Amino acid sequence: xxxxxxxxxxxxxxxxxxxxxxxxxxxxxxxxxxxxxxxxxxxxxxxxxxxxxxxxxxxxxxxxxxxxxxxxxxxxxxxxxxxxxxxxxxxxxxxxxxxxxxxxxxxxxxxxxxxxxxxxxxxxxxxxxxxxxxxxxxxxxxxxxxxxxxxxxxxxxxxxxxxxxxxxxxxxxxxxxxxxxxxxxxxxxxxxxxxxxxxxxxxxxxxxxxxxxxxxxxxxxxxxxxxxxxxxxxxxxxxxxxxxxxxxxxxxxxxxxxxxxxxxxxxxxxxxxxxxxxxxxxxxxxxxxxxxxxxxxxxxxxxxxxxxxxxxxxxxxxxxxxxxxxxxxxxxxxxxxxxxxxxxxxxxxxxxxxxxxxxxxxxxxxxxxxxxxxxxxxxxxxxxxxxxxxxxxxxxxxxxxxxxxxxxxxxxxxxxxxxxxxxxxxxxxxxxxxxxxxxxxxxxxxxxxxxxxxxxxxxxxxxxxxxxxxxxxxxxxxxxxxxxxx
Ligand code: GLU
Numbered sequence: 001x002x003x004x005x006x007x008x009x010x011x012x013x014x015x016x017x018x019x020x021x022x023x024x025x026x027x028x029x030x031x032x033x034x035x036x037x038x039x040x041x042x043x044x045x046x047x048x049x050x051x052x053x054x055x056x057x058x059x060x061x062x063x064x065x066x067x068x069x070x071x072x073x074x075x076x077x078x079x080x081x082x083x084x085x086x087x088x089x090x091x092x093x094x095x096x097x098x099x100x101x102x103x104x105x106x107x108x109x110x111x112x113x114x115x116x117x118x119x120x121x122x123x124x125x126x127x128x129x130x131x132x133x134x135x136x137x138x139x140x141x142x143x144x145x146x147x148x149x150x151x152x153x154x155x156x157x158x159x160x161x162x163x164x165x166x167x168x169x170x171x172x173x174x175x176x177x178x179x180x181x182x183x184x185x186x187x188x189x190x191x192x193x194x195x196x197x198x199x200x201x202x203x204x205x206x207x208x209x210x211x212x213x214x215x216x217x218x219x220x221x222x223x224x225x226x227x228x229x230x231x232x233x234x235x236x237x238x239x240x241x242x243x244x245x246x247x248x249x250x251x252x253x254x255x256x257x258x259x260x261x262x263x264x265x266x267x268x269x270x271x272x273x274x275x276x277x278x279x280x281x282x283x284x285x286x287x288x289x290x291x292x293x294x295x296x297x298x299x300x301x302x303x304x305x306x307x308x309x310x311x312x313x314x315x316x317x318x319x320x321x322x323x324x325x326x327x328x329x330x331x332x333x334x335x336x337x338x339x340x341x342x343x344x345x346x347x348x349x350x351x352x353x354x355x356x357x358x359x360x361x362x363x364x365x366x367x368x369x370x371x372x373x374x375x376x377x378x379x380x381x382x383x384x385x386x387x388x389x390x391x392x393x394x395x396x397x398x399x400x401x402x403x404x405x406x407x408x409x410x411x412x413x414x415x416x417x418x419x420x421x422x423x424x425x426x427x428x429x430x431x432x433x434x435x436x437x438x439x440x441x442x443x444x445x446x447x448x449x450x451x452x453x454x455x456x457x458x459x460x461x462x463x464x465x466x467x468x469x470x471x472x473x474x475x476x477x478x479x480x481x482x483x484x485x486x
Pocket of ligand 1: 007008009010042207221225
């Protein structure tokens, strides 16, 4: 049987990084098993779903390289099918019409809470307390409708919901690939609503019908859905369908171990793109937040797919660690194909649209040597800044010191030597500087700082010879002249 996995986000906001990790695991499972990965946009809640959120999800998955193998399925388009399935369950007797109103359910809950509070009063006999608690528990127990056994409607046109008749007794058993075998008593689940009084299908019904219709064989999702799974299994059974395999993965936590929130770092997947992380870096990082394979720290999606099995998933929650993400990102910046790195870098260089071809070629030439100078793209862009910006207005304190008047005659001498240089290669320039030092009996510690200050504004840049070679003779002389007395 071909494995079919899916990612089923609700389009109510950005694509959460936890969701991106779920998508990634599903993609890897499908790839590893020569299966298919599907995307379903769960847009049944029209008041909370927006087209922008759908777009953001699709864009984020595309950016990460996790696009589905088929066009996305929109859950709202399947509403008729969901209704038909509810009616089928009504016909087979697996579901029933329930005439309990929301107000009655609310009253039941309030009564239960009232009884529970009453049981806490001082001065009650133990027997009276136990009695109140028992009554409270009955009211607060998962709802079993008084209409489940076919009682007559209160009036012929009374509104009703369609509910699934929850199993009477026994246990609901889940064999989760990660959590192991979990059983709950049937009494722990309610007669869940399949169709609301206005005839619209509920999420719980829609998920099951869609997963079945899409042929999903394995559902991997966050363990915040574990309780839902126990409510969904009886729906599969009521329809006479195979129950898919399930894997519930622990959620990502913040660095302090608490529930992941904004104070721990950005939650939106695309925010990481905008902060200058590479998609393969975010994938590699998210992958290791919850999965491991030997001692290997960094995988590409293809490398991970080759070895991805459920056995590598962690049972305990992992913690977001942005310093680690920086390390992974700097690795991928170092190994990125040069032309691609340049394209990735441009959006982080405000001036890039105004740059002429000479400057673009200069950045391209220098990038291989400079690429380890930033953990993120904006950091790299600022380390490369001297390539297009003469920095004359942004000298560091040390650069200003190196360019004090008494150093300028030395700078003038260097200028003369550079102006007369026969070759402009890195080796040639290295030799030229060494000879200049020798000839004037100066150490490189004297000659370097004013020249570096004029060329880079004082930025800790690589060796001088490559800087000279990237800038070219004309630009080099121009930059020196900006500091010479006229
Ligand atoms: N739409 C649900 C959510 O975004 C996920 C449903 C599922 O994975 O089964 O939380």
